[in-house]
Amino acid sequence: MATDRIPLVDYLVLGDEPWLEANECRNCGARFFDRRNSCAACFGTDFERVRIASEGEVRAFTIVTMAAPGIPVPFASAIVDCAGTTVRGNLVNVEPDPQRLHTGMKVRLTTYSMGTDSQGTEAIGYGFEPISAEDHD
Amino acid sequence: MAEGAWILGIHMTKFGKHPTKDVTDLAAEATMGALADAGVTMADMGVLAYGNLRGPSSGQQLQKQVGQTGIPVFNVSNACATGATALKTVIMAIKAGETDYGLAVGVEKLAGAGLLAGANRAEDSDTWTPNGRFGQIAALDGRIGTETMPGVFAQIGTEYGHRYGKADFDLFARISEKNHAHSTLNPLASYQKRFTLDEIKNDVMIAYPNTRPMCSANCDGAAAAVVVSDAALKKLSLEQQRRAVKISASVLTSDPWEEACQVLPNVNTLTRNAAQQAYERAGIGPNDLDLVELHDCFATAELVHYDNLMLCEEGGAVDFFRSGATWRDGATPVNVSGGLESKGHPIAATGIANVWEVSTQLRGEAGDRQIPDAKVGLTHVIGLGSSCGVHVLEKSAA
Numbered sequence A: 001m002a003t004d005r006i007p008l009v010d011y012l013v014l015g016d017e018p019w020l021e022a023n024e025c026r027n028c029g030a031r032f033f034d035r036r037n038s039c040a041a042c043f044g045t046d047f048e049r050v051r052i053a054s055e056g057e058v059r060a061f062t063i064v065t066m067a068a069p070g071i072p073v074p075f076a077s078a079i080v081d082c083a084g085t086t087v088r089g090n091l092v093n094v095e096p097d098p099q100r101l102h103t104g105m106k107v108r109l110t111t112y113s114m115g116t117d118s119q120g121t122e123a124i125g126y127g128f129e130p131i132s133a134e135d136h137d
Numbered sequence B: 001m002a003e004g005a006w007i008l009g010i011h012m013t014k015f016g017k018h019p020t021k022d023v024t025d026l027a028a029e030a031t032m033g034a035l036a037d038a039g040v041t042m043a044d045m046g047v048l049a050y051g052n053l054r055g056p057s058s059g060q061q062l063q064k065q066v067g068q069t070g071i072p073v074f075n076v077s078n079a080c081a082t083g084a085t086a087l088k089t090v091i092m093a094i095k096a097g098e099t100d101y102g103l104a105v106g107v108e109k110l111a112g113a114g115l116l117a118g119a120n121r122a123e124d125s126d127t128w129t130p131n132g133r134f135g136q137i138a139a140l141d142g143r144i145g146t147e148t149m150p151g152v153f154a155q156i157g158t159e160y161g162h163r164y165g166k167a168d169f170d171l172f173a174r175i176s177e178k179n180h181a182h183s184t185l186n187p188l189a190s191y192q193k194r195f196t197l198d199e200i201k202n203d204v205m206i207a208y209p210n211t212r213p214m215c216s217a218n219c220d221g222a223a224a225a226v227v228v229s230d231a232a233l234k235k236l237s238l239e240q241q242r243r244a245v246k247i248s249a250s251v252l253t254s255d256p257w258e259e260a261c262q263v264l265p266n267v268n269t270l271t272r273n274a275a276q277q278a279y280e281r282a283g284i285g286p287n288d289l290d291l292v293e294l295h296d297c298f299a300t301a302e303l304v305h306y307d308n309l310m311l312c313e314e315g316g317a318v319d320f321f322r323s324g325a326t327w328r329d330g331a332t333p334v335n336v337s338g339g340l341e342s343k344g345h346p347i348a349a350t351g352i353a354n355v356w357e358v359s360t361q362l363r364g365e366a367g368d369r370q371i372p373d374a375k376v377g378l379t380h381v382i383g384l385g386s387s388c389g390v391h392v393l394e395k396s397a398a
Helices: B023-038 B059-066 B082-095 B149-164 B169-183 B197-202 B230-234 B238-243 B269-282 B299-308 B317-322 B347-362
Strands: A005-007 A019-025 A047-052 A055-064 A075-082 A085-091 A106-116 A122-130 B005-012 B048-051 B073-076 B101-108 B205-208 B221-229 B245-254 B291-293 B376-383 B387-395
Touching: A055 A085, A055 B149, A075 B149, B005 B023, B005 B082, B005 B230, B005 B347, B023 B059, B023 B101, B023 B221, B048 B059, B048 B082, B048 B347, B059 B073, B073 B082, B082 B101, B082 B221, B082 B245, B082 B347, B082 B376, B082 B387, B101 B347, B149 B205, B149 B299, B149 B317, B169 B197, B169 B299, B169 B317, B221 B230, B221 B347, B230 B238, B245 B269, B245 B347, B269 B299, B269 B376, B269 B387, B291 B347, B299 B317, B299 B376, B347 B376, B347 B387
Parallel strands: A005 A122, A085 A122, B048 B073, B048 B101, B291 B376
Antiparallel strands: A019 A047, A055 A075, A055 A106, A055 B205, A075 A085, A106 A122, B005 B221, B005 B245, B101 B221, B245 B387, B376 B387
């Protein structure tokens, strides 16, 4: 039996090379990461799961230094354009420092272990890391 | 053409800490002030719209303190656009011919509230169980980006910089410097302290590039407005007609779907849509505005709304600000009240408090911070989710 692993969110697909998936409206092509009742753009109800590009460009970011209790800070939050589909995620494997981060930065999807629960299941989260060696830590 | 509507009376409490007053006390103070300013009583009101997000209160509880007359009450909720929504509700009732007079109230007790939104990690369970619309097994704030307001609006600011360039830390700090400087002339502001640029930049960083003085100030406060129809106003005294402020446009919008809008809130499109509709309805363009009170919940937000409200050319917000246009002696003064960063942001009160500021200016009653000869003004609020309220106001010709 393979190790029991569970993704942080159901749109993260685990495997040798993990990827993100969206619900794409078959009528208009709008993409959504959550469970859908219908399409917010065209009201259609027919969706298919599509794989999102794992490389993208940072379109916006912030470095959060003040957060709710229990959330480790600082961390870098980013909005990433993955070949036309916008994704939210933390920037990882790079110092959360305004000198190191910039919009337009090329990044790729990566996963990490969030730890194991009382049943022995390992949770896997995702983030985006810089592609270029000079952006990388 | 439907009947027009006017602000007949309006009042804003001092914004700040009111430890001895409860929510209803503040709402009552604003209500009684607005009625006195209008020269009418609760007996004249045909509708009440009431906004308060954090409670505990309702329009009915307010009535129990200021006058129970049996009129319909709408308890409204639209995040930070709640006050504007209450006002819009009353204006719609008047334009629909349901009544000639209505009262809109917004109130919040928020002093010491800290960060808004964002989940507490302590809520995580000890077994990973998928939950909710994302099948998530744990709280996402801090794991998949940020959910707190300073961070969300920081990204909105850095995104603008990505699209158009030149929006750096220094620029956002300078926007905050302007609003804090303006606040020194507003005795009702929570904070009336002028900060140097260095003080702003070196203060506590909340979410880069927003330091603490670049964030809206949590505080207590209330504002209320009495709205009257054209027909009823004509029967009132010349003094009431002279001080009445014309509501030339009252617009409320929500997000039209666009790619990315469910990932990072898009505060741009719905604001642009609201502004477009407001200018068309009022027959007024951005160049006609003598002052603007816009939703600077963070310094990063103020920048993008210069563009969204079409105060500048598309993509030109940085140059527009750097030209000095939005300082109180500039071509389009913005947030002469001090804005949310220093006047404060008691959430549900904000969308009426900004109408109070513009009305007071148009009446020529703004004292030391009066913008000379102000005739036309615009107010704007955004509630994330999203909801946008824009009002265009004009000085009475009477």
